[in-house]
Amino acid sequence: MSLYQQTAAPDVARYRRPASEVMRLARMGCGHPTRLSFLRVLLRRLASDDWQMDRPVWNVDAKGVGHAVYRVKGAERTYSLVAFAHDLPPEMRSDRVIATAWDATFTLFDGDPTPEDIARLADNVPLQEAGRISIRELTLARANRSVRLFAHVSDALAAGHQPDPEEIAKVGYLMRTTAVYGSGKFGAADRDDIAARPELTAPFQVEMLTVWLIRAFTVDLVEHMAAVKGGAQAVTLDPRIRRSLGVGNSTGLGMAPFIVRHPVLLNNWMMAREEALARVRAQTGADAAAVARLQEVVDAAIHNAEAWRSEHPVQVPKLRDLRDDLDLLKQTFATWDFSRPHPWDALWTWGEDALTLEGQEALVSLMLEPHGALIDDLADRMCADEAASFRLDGAMTVGALRDVLEEAYAWALAIDFTTPANTARFWYVSEEKLEPRLGDRLTEDGATLEQPLCIARLVRELYDTVQDLDAATAVASLLLAHPEHRYAVRRVQITRDHPFAEVQDNLIAADMLPIDLLRCKLAFFGASQFDPRSDRWVRINLFQGAPYPDDIKAEASR
C-alpha cells in the first residue's frame, strides 16, 4: 500500500506537489536536509529513548596509533563503534575509493566486543575492502584527517589556547569519511537481519550512528594528540568550537546509481517528505510557537549558507541564489500575516513565485522544522521492503502496461533518443576498480557494456515494442518473447504503485550533472554544506552543530 493511501485525508491531498515537479533532476539537485533526514531521525531517538553512551576503551599511544571503543547501550541492544587509529604518511592520503590506507578505520559492532572480537577486527578492518567482517558487524568505514585543520587544532590546544575560529570555519571537520559501507558489504550483516529492530527501521541508521560516533572519536583524538604534545599546558576544545565540528564526507559517482537502483526506497523517501510538506500547508492556521521557531531556523539557515564554501562553477551561483532567497525569506517571515486562512500554504505559494529552486527547496526544510509533532511519524515510512515489489505481475495486460507508460512515463517518452546529445554518456563499471563511472559514448569504448541506469531509454525501447501488440496480451507473453524488456517492465510495474520511484530526467544526456543525484541522496542523509569538487565528486559535512554522545542527554532534558 502506498503512503498516500494510508494517510489519505482529502484536505491534505490537495496540497501535495506532483511527482512531475518533485522528481526533476534540477530540483533534486537543490535538496536540503530536513528534520526527516536520517541523521536527525537517529539523534531524536538517541536523545529521547533510553540510550546510554560511553567510551569503554581508549587505547591510543603517543603517536596516535591504537584503538578505541564507543558504546551506545539501549534497553535491549548495544552497539559499539570499534575505531582503529593509524599513522598514515601524507603521500598515501586520498579520498578516492581506490585509496589503500587511511588515518582511521572503523566498524560498528553489534553488541559489546570481546578482546577476541577486537583482535579479529584488528586483522581485517584496517584492510577495508581487502579484509572481511562478519554478521556481527553492521558497517565498515574509514576516514582521513583534514591535515590542515587537524594540525592547527592539535597545535593550538597543545600550546594552551583555542584554535582560530576562521580556520575552523574554512573546513568544518577534523576528519572526513571516504566510505561508510553497510547492508552486507564485505560480509557485514544484511539489512534484512536488522531492519525489524525499531531503532534501525529508518534507512541508514547504522551508517549514521557510525558517523556520529566517528565524530566523537575525531575530537577525542585531536585532544589526545594535543595532550601528548603540550602536557600540562594543553587545553581541551571550547564546547562551542567542538560543537561546530562535524564529520566531512567525500563521495563520488559510486553513490549516484543508488537512488536509481532502489526505486521503492526513493519513492518512500520522497513521499514522506512531500506528505510532510502537504500536512504543513494543509493547516488552517499557524500557532505562535511555530511562527517563532520559523524565525529561529531561518537565522540558522542564513548562518549555514554564509559558512558554506564552494569554488565549483555550478555551486557558486546556486549558493548566491540561496543566500539571496534566505534573506528574502527572513524579511518575508517577519512581516507575513500568519492570521490569514491557510497561512502556510499561502507562504508556500508565494515562495513558488518569488524564489529560485534553491530557495524553494530551502523553504520546504524551513517549513517542516517547526512542525515535529505533525510530521515526525513519517520517518517510520521511509524504509522499503524491496523484496515485496520484486515479483512481476505477468497477468497484467499489455494494454494496462501501455497506459502506465503513457501516463507515468510521458516525461521519458518525450525525450528524443535519436539526438546525439541525448545519448552522449553511458554508465559503466570499471574493470580495474569495480566502481561505477560515466563514459562519453563518442570517444570512449565500452558502451556495449552499459549499465541499465538510463531508465528513460529502456522505457522508450519497451514502448516501441508494445505499441504493435494486442492490448489483451499478457505481460507474461511479452516477456517470453522479449526477455530484454524484463528489467524495464519491472520498473514500470513498480512505478504504477510508487509514483515517486523515478528520477524524471535523462541520465545519459550530455548536460546531466551526476552531482544532482548525489545531492538529493545526501540531503536525505542530513548532509549540509554540499561542496562539489567536480561534476561527479562532492564533499559534505555531517552532524555539524549536533550534540555529542556526552551532551545529547543534557540537551534533551533542557
Add this chain to the structure above:
Amino acid sequence: MTTVPHDQTRGDSTPFFQDAKPAPLSRNEVAALCMKAARGAGMSWGMAEEAGFAAAWLATHGIDGPAHLAAHLTQAQNRAWSELCPNITAGDWSAADGGSLCPIVLGATLCDHARLSDGPLAGCSITLGTVDYPILLLPFLAEIARINNVLIAVTGAKGTACIDASDSWMQTATEVLSDEAADLTLTARDGALKNPPPQVARHTKTSADTIAALNAFAMRTTVPASEQSRAGAGSAFSDND
C-alpha cells in the same frame, strides 16, 4: 587483467578467498555477485536479477545456490534464448527442440504465468521436460506456492519434491532436485505452504572456487579502464588538505 593479492583498491573482497575453503557471503553479496555473473553469462538484466534472487534464496535456506548457478552458467553460456526458454502449450512447457531448459528462465516464466490459465494453477499438470540444475527452480516454486496459495509437486526420476505444508519439504526437495539435470513434471493443488525458516547464521558453504567462477562471469560486465575514465572519476582538487 590480473588481480593483485590484497589489492584494496577494488570494491570487492571476494577475490581474497582461496581454494575450496568456505567463504561466508552475506545475502546481499550473493544476490549482487550472482546477478552480475548471470548478466556476464548472457542473461538480460531483468533475468539476471532473477538469478540473483534464486541464489540468495537458496543460500538463505542453507543450500549452496551460488555453486549451482556457477555450474549452470558454465554449461549454458552461448546457448540461444530460444533453446533455454519453455515452449508453452497446454500441459507441456518443454523446450522446443527437446533440449534442456534453463531453471532461472523456467522459474521466472512460471512465476510470470502464476495467475494465467496455462500456468501453475491448482489442478494443473505440466510437463517441464529436461531442466538443468533443477535445484535453482526451488525458489520460484516457493514463490508460486505463496502467490497462488497452492502446494506444488515436481516429479522426476529420483522421486517427487513436494513444496507443501510439511516440516521437511526443503530437505526432500533438495535431494530430489540435486542432479545436474532432471526430466520433470509439475502439478499443483490448493493448500497453504509452510515456509521454511530462513537461517540466521551463515551455514551455506560457498567455496572460494565458486566465487572465483562467478567473478569471472561478472567481470564480463565491466569495462577496461582508460586514462579518460580514470581522470574523470575523482576530485578535480587535491585531497591532501
